[in-house]
Amino acid sequence: MTDPAPKIGAVLETAIYVDDLSRAGRFYEETLGLAPMLRDARMWAFDCGPGSVLLAFLRGATAETLHLPGGEIPPHEGMGRLHFALAIAAADLGAWEARLAGLGVAIEARMNWPRGGKSLYFRDPDHNLVELATPGLWANY
Amino acid sequence: MTDPAPKIGAVLETAIYVDDLSRAGRFYEETLGLAPMLRDARMWAFDCGPGSVLLAFLRGATAETLHLPGGEIPPHEGMGRLHFALAIAAADLGAWEARLAGLGVAIEARMNWPRGGKSLYFRDPDHNLVELATPGLWANY
Numbered sequence: 541m542t543d544p545a546p547k548i549g550a551v552l553e554t555a556i557y558v559d560d561l562s563r564a565g566r567f568y569e570e571t572l573g574l575a576p577m578l579r580d581a582r583m584w585a586f587d588c589g590p591g592s593v594l595l596a597f598l599r600g601a602t603a604e605t606l607h608l609p610g611g612e613i614p615p616h617e618g619m620g621r622l623h624f625a626l627a628i629a630a631a632d633l634g635a636w637e638a639r640l641a642g643l644g645v646a647i648e649a650r651m652n653w654p655r656g657g658k659s660l661y662f663r664d665p666d667h668n669l670v671e672l673a674t675p676g677l678w679a680n681y
Numbered sequence: 682m683t684d685p686a687p688k689i690g691a692v693l694e695t696a697i698y699v700d701d702l703s704r705a706g707r708f709y710e711e712t713l714g715l716a717p718m719l720r721d722a723r724m725w726a727f728d729c730g731p732g733s734v735l736l737a738f739l740r741g742a743t744a745e746t747l748h749l750p751g752g753e754i755p756p757h758e759g760m761g762r763l764h765f766a767l768a769i770a771a772a773d774l775g776a777w778e779a780r781l782a783g784l785g786v787a788i789e790a791r792m793n794w795p796r797g798g799k800s801l802y803f804r805d806p807d808h809n810l811v812e813l814a815t816p817g818l819w820a821n822y
């Protein structure tokens with residue numbers, strides 16, 4: 541028998557892979573209003589709220605082990621149109637719709653979830669599928 | 682000029698793509714102790730803490746628009762060895778090391794971050810790069 545696992549607190553980092561870091565960075569910083577915490581030739585990291593980080597990696601730049609003074613980061617990489625969701629307040633849904641329309645970002649789809657939450661879906665410049673979701677989607681949200 | 686964006690609260694969902702949902706599901710449920718909130722032929726969704734969800738999609742099952750009573754979910758898909766990180770308490774790092782060793786999950790790398798946080802890296806059954814990270818990694822964590 542295996543003991544119960546220690547507790548997982550949250551998803552800390554979600555990662556996407558992009559062909560142009562500056563182009564993706566502008567989108568997440570200017571359109572979505574996320575503050576960069578780190579910008580280098582390999583990645584941008586965005587503050588998505590306390591203990592919550594979006595990483596945008598330059599495609600191809602993470603395919604080899606990264607050796608750092610404190611240890612190593614093993615290889616990873618992604619292709620395709622990845623998907624992730626960001627939490628927004630229900631009261632901000634209309635403002636987000638207006639903002640995206642004003643900035644020329646097409647809403648590709650909308651969802652009304654059985655628990656009452658609502659989602660907007662749109663693409664980033666690399667065709668990753670971004671979702672903004674209000675509470676009432678999952679049993680834990 | 683564009684008004685400031687409404688606030689993003691957190692990353693709500695991070696997604697991986699797997700070749701065998703049951704195999705991946707067992708790994709995340711039994712090894713990492715994450716409770717499934719949804720299991721169907723297309724995806725498993727895991728509770729990672731309040732407002733924090735890991736989605737494992739069957740590779741290929743999300744390549745077409747999904748029509749639901751409440752709206753639509755646009756296509757997305759991923760290939761490669763994706764990366765994400767889960768937050769753990771510093772006090773649990775040793776228990777996680779022991780648990781992973783006991784379950785035959787090889788630690789592929791470790792990092793000691795300049796701010797004091799520590800990370801463990803290992804692979805899921807589909808070779809996605811999973812990180813367990815203690816506080817002291819980012820400016821917001």
